Amino acid sequence: MAGPDMSADLGNLGGNQPDDDLFADDDAAWDILEGRGTARDADDDNAADRTDALTGRASQSSHSSHQGVIARVFDAGFAEFGDILRDAPDAPLPLIVALDQVQDPGNVGTLARTLYALGAAGLVVVRHGGAAPGGAAARAAAGALEKLPVAKVTNLARTLDEADEAGYTIYAAGGAAPDMDGKPGSGPRNPFTEPLRTPAVLVLGNEDTGIRPNVAKRCHFTLSIPMARDFDSLNVAQAGAILVGCFAARRQKG
Known part of the structure; x- marks a missing residue:
C-alpha cells in the first residue's frame, strides 16, 4: 500500500466509524x-x-x-515485538503483519481475525496515527485480539530494521514500488505467483496515503494484487486478507 494508485485500491473504506470507535490519537x-x-x-x-x-x-x-x-x-495486553520475532518461526504461518497508520478500527479487527484464523505470528500497530485496538476493533476481531499477539511500537521504521536484522523478509503491500536504491525486488510482484518467503513481515499502509516513504524503503519487496476486472475498491482489510492467504497457500505447498 505504497499509495492509493495500487492495483487493489486500499483507500475506499465505505462507512463511518461508530461513536465509540477509538483511535490512536485519542x-x-x-x-x-x-x-x-x-x-x-x-x-x-x-x-x-x-x-x-x-x-x-x-x-x-x-x-x-x-x-x-x-x-x-483487550485484557490480554500488548506483547513485546522482540518476543513476536523470536516466536514467529514456530507459528503455523511465520508471518507478522505491521500496520502503518491504518486508521479504521474495523480494518484492524478484521485483519486480526484473518491472521489468527490462518495461524499468523502476530500483529504490529503504531502508537501514533493509527487505530487503537478498542471496542470496534474487538467486535470485528470476534475474539481474535484476545489470542493473537499484538505489539505496539512508536517507530515502525526501526521496528522493521529489527526484523531485517533478525533475517525476516519484509514485504510492502502496494502498487508503486518504494525507493529501495536498486535493491532486488524493487518492482511490484504478483503475490499469486511470487515464491513468498517466510519468516516475513507484511506491511499494510494507511487507507488514504499508503505506506510512508521512510517505512517503505525498509521493505525488500512490494506485492501488488492483480485485478481481473476494472475494479479497484478493495479496502485494507480485504487486500490484507488476500495477501495473508497467499502466504498461507505458499506455506501449505511447502
Missing part, C-alpha cells in the same frame, strides 16, 4: 490500553454513576464508557 484510549488512566477520582466516579433525578437513568461519561469497552476486550 490519548485517553491509549492510556487505558497501556495500563494508565484506569483509576478515576471520586468526583468522576460519582459523576459516572449519578442517577438523573428527572429521567431515572444513570448518566455515564463517554470516557468512562470507552474505558469499560477497552478493559473488557
